[in-house]
Every structure is written in C-alpha cells, then in structure tokens.
Amino acid sequence: MAKEKKVEQITDMEVDFAKWYTDVCKKAELIDYSSIKGMFIYRPYGYAIWENIQRELDSRFKATGHENVAMPMLIPESLLQKEKDHVEGFAPECAWVTYGGGEKLEERYCIRPTSETLFCEHFKNIIQSHRDLPKKYNQWCSVLRWEKTSRPFLRHREFLWQEGHTMHATEEEAREETQQMLNIYADFMENVLAMPVVKGQKTDKEKFNGAEETYTVECMMHDKKALQAGTSHYFGDGFAKAFDITFTGKDNVLHNPHQTSWGVSTRMIGGIIMTHGDNNGLVLPPRIAPTQIIIVPIAQHKPGVLDKAAELQASLQAAGLRVKTDASDNSPGWKFAEYEMKGVPLRLEVGPKDIENGQCVLVRRDNGEKTFVSFDELEAKAAELLDAVHEGMYAKALKNREDHTYVAQTLEEAKAIQEEKGGFVKTMWCGDLACELRMKDEAGMSSRCRPFRQEKLSDKCACCGKEAKEMVIWGVAY
C-alpha cells in the first residue's frame, strides 16, 4: 500500500496540474459539466461550500450596514450604453435576448454581465436628498459573460457571485467604503478560507471598465500562478453623471453622489482547491467545510459501535460542529480515501478497542496527524484541532507564496525568474503603460497589483530605467 498516494483516481499535481485540478473538481463531486460550454452544474457538495461562503460574507455585509436586493437579469441595450468605458469593456462578451414570446423585440436585452447600469437606473429614482444617502446595496446572483475558454470555478460563462453597489454623498465616504469592503474580503479569505492575500491597487490597464480605481486581493496558487480573488472599485461620480443621478445637499445645491462596487465569485472555490489541495484531493478550510468531521466506525457490525458513533455525533453537533457518520457497508479504508478526496478537515475513527479504552482517534486532513482523544474531552479537542487545521493550512499557503516571491531589478531578470521558477516578481515601476506592456510581451507577466505594503527596491523602473514611482507585483494570472 502506497504511503504517499492514497487516492489513485486523481492525477498527481506534479504530473499535470490542470488535470489534477479538474480531477479534484469532479471526483470530490463539486461540479459537473453541462451540455453548454462554460456552464457548469454546482453539485450539492460544491454548492454547500458556496452556501457557507455566502453565510459568512453576508453576515459581514449586514454587520457593516448593507442591505440585500434583487435586480432584473436583463439590461436594455440603451441602458448598458450610457457609460462609454463600461459598455466598451463588456459588450464583446455579452449574450443578448432578441426574442420574447416568439416575437422579435424592439430593443435587444443583454443578460447581465454585471449590474452597475441597473443599479444606477434604480438609484436615480430613489435618491433625491442627502438624507437618502448612503445607499448600501448588495445582491447575490449569477451573471453571464461569453468567455472563449472556460474552466470549472475559475472561468465560467455563467457564474455565481455577489455584487455590492453603494452610493455616497462624499468622495471621502465612498473611498472609505471601497477600502472597508476590500478589507472585509481580505479578512474573510485569510481567517475563513485560510488563503493569504496581497492587498493592493490595480494599474490603469487592469482596472474595471468605468472605474476610477480598482483594488484587489491577489492569491498565489500551488502552481505559482496568481488568482485575483476579489475586487473593490471606486467609481467617483462618473456613472452618476452618465445616469444623471443627483441629490440635494445640505447646501440646497444639486450634487452627484460618489459610487462604489465590489464583488467576489465562485472563483474563490477554485482558489481554495488550488491553494490547499494535495495529491489525495481536496483539503477544505474547516470554517467553510460542509462537513467538518466525518465519523468512520470501525467493525461497525460489532455491538455498541454504531451506537457510540451516534452518541459522539450528537455531542459534537450539540457543540456546534458540522458532523456526519458514514455507516455504509464500504470498508474503513475506502471511507478514509473517500473523505480525504472530499477534503473533510477531521476524521474521527471509533472501534471496539477505542470504546474499551474510552477514547477515539482524530486524524487531521491537512497533515495526517493522529490524536487519541478521550470521550469526555472530545468536543473541546475537536474544536481545538479544527482551529489548528485552519492555522496549519494558512501557514502552508503563506510559505508557498513567500518561497515563490522574488525581487527583480531589470526586465531581463524578471523574465529569467518567470521562466525558471515562476511565481510573483516584485519590481520597481515608473507608472508608464509602455513598460507594463513590455513586461507582458517579454516576460509573459501582467501586473497583479501595486501593493499597499510598498518596498523601495531601487530608484529605477525595471523596464525603462527611468525614475520609479512604486513597486509592482507581477505574475502569470488565471
């Protein structure tokens, strides 16, 4: 019996990372393909992860004064076209509804690729006075973008997400909102998903269509590629002007409100898989795992074993943990492999020998460590171990990022690092688009962000040698 490789159905990530990824998505029963390219079926286990993500984020949104709404799915073409940069960015990947009830429509409708325009139309109707501000809305929905290539979770044509849209009386307040939401994302990813993030601002080239500023949280995957896990945009009053949204201020003068939007999607699940997964399958962060503890009874036909398993499940559930017992006829070894593949953070083994000794075994998914725990301290120990699994996963992911983040002083150096090692490359940058394009052309890397945590690596831009403004992190992105 192989010690390292316990699940034969999954391709090793060192052999073929892309195949490993799709194997995990399918074998862990997260997702299935549908008959339409880029449209995926979220299976119960995959959807349960999304529901847990939703629950965690939604409570954070509510705690900061946001309200949920539901907007229409269709956008009239005339509405989409009101903001020039926005429509230019999204028009190429829109899908259109042209028939209704068998009749050709007067005006075609875009299936929402994002809902800024819909929110703006609505905001125009409901905002009159400074007393109506701020408006802090969010919606959980799916959006459609006609992508050319697709991969489970990472790039769908239809994907689930949340989009927050807010309107504020002052620029200062809108900017604060933008930062607050970015921080909520960062905190959520690190403390719930165990994914370390780099916070920063996008370059003009990479920012959202129509935004003044785009902020991002960037993560590094196992294959050293970057994943943009969430974004928060400051719009200024550009959309407000385009949509003629005004309010009367305390000064009895008409003003345009300042706007933000921010979103994360099911792409984060792809991030979880590629940040934490291993050659035995998925490894789920305990705080969003649909099942946190799987109880595997040993010699379950023997009297008392299943009763004890049920008793342990009940007491763990009473302690607020998500627990299941697998009492199927499959052998214990089969069950071990199955729940490893599904990434369940802790396995609890209990058999006749354990019952005699008044104990059971807890096994960590992240590192395989076994702990014997007496029944009377099980709830406390299980909760403690779940936290330890979270911390272990975070530390491992952080180490991966730090081990594969490099400094380059020149474009040639950056290119060499990318070709030989991959990962994040930090360089100084003058701020010119031309240098950013050269980095893409010659080193194959796009700018991931201008990190908030700046370092002064030198005085000169790595590309052109002119005076540098700031440090940029470059990488190959999903």
Added chain:
RNA sequence: CGGGGUGUGGCGAAGUUUGGUAUCGCGCAUGGUUCGGGUCCAUGAGGCCGCGGGUUCGAAUCCCGCCACUCCGACCA
C-alpha cells in the same frame, strides 16, 4: 478566436490503420463474506460508439459538417 490532442455503458480504456455479432477493468444491483488505509467470492443489469449527413449489402471503423472537453497562445473575475 488561432494551433495541437481527445470523444466507445456512470468512470478509465481496447477495438478504428485493414469496414463484418460491442470488449476489458472499476463502479452499480442482489446474496454471502470482511472491517484500524480503497476486503473477497458468486450471480446479474446497463451501450443513440459525441451529434448530423454521406459512401457501402453492411460503419465505432472511411468521407464531410457541427458540438463538447482538453493543452498552448490571444482576451477576460
């Protein structure tokens, strides 16, 4: 959207070159057996061979078109 690869029961494959009754392993069902790392045995069910045309007495196999998956680019959350 350009270049390569692939498509055969739920999964993984053989068969395609040279047209001639649809194969194997896993899984599934039933019964028994076993249980601390994917137990073992027996019996059985399940296939529009990606889809649509064409050639032929006859097509999984040859020809044409399309679709999907996948890898490498370009584009994008």
